[in-house]
Amino acid sequence: MKKLGFLNFIVIILLSLSITSFRMFKNPADVIVGTWLTAGDDNAKVEIYESNSKYYGKIIWLKNPIRDGGKALDVNNPDKSKRKNPIIGLQIISGFEFNTEDSIWENGKIYDPESGKTYSCNIKKEGNKLKVRGYIGFSLLGRTEIWTKTD
DSSP: OHHHHHHHHHHHHHHHHHHHHHHHTSOGGGGGOEEEEOSSTTOEEEEEEEETTEEEEEEEEESSOEETTEEOBOTTOSSGGGTTSBSTTOEEEEEEEEETTTTEEEEEEEEETTTTEEEEEEEEEETTEEEEEEESSSTTSEEEEEEEEOO
16 A cells, blocks of 8 residues: 555656646747737737747737728728738738847737738737837837737
8 A cells, every 4th residue: 555655656746747847848939829918999919829930910809890880801901902801810910030049029020900011020028018019120210019918
C-alpha cells in the first residue's frame, strides 16, 4: 500500500513538472492572441491569432453592426469590389512579427475600415492593454490607440 502511494506521488510530481515546463516554453509572442476591445465610441472587438509565426486580426463584433438600415459594410475600401463585404469578419491586422529584443510586434499593417486606408503599424503589450500605433512612413508620425483584453 505504501508503494502505491509513493508511485502516485511520483506521477503527480512528474505531471506537475511537465505542465510547468510546457508553460515555460510557450511562445512569448502569443500573449497578444485573443480578443481585444478597440477604443472609441464606435468600438469593435478584434480577434488576434497566429498563423505561420505571424499575427493577424479580424473584427468579430461591432458596437453598431447596423448602418444605413443594413449590415455594416466596408464601403470605404479603395477596392470597389470589396465595398459590399461586411465589416464583421474583416481582417484588419496582418503580417506582424514579434521582435523579442524590443518585445514589440512589428512589420505589420492595419486597415481602417472607417477611412479605407491601410497603415504601417506596430503593437506593444502593457498589462491587459495593447498600444496599437498606426503610421505612414515614420512611427513618429502616427496615432496610437489603446485596446483592452476581453477574454
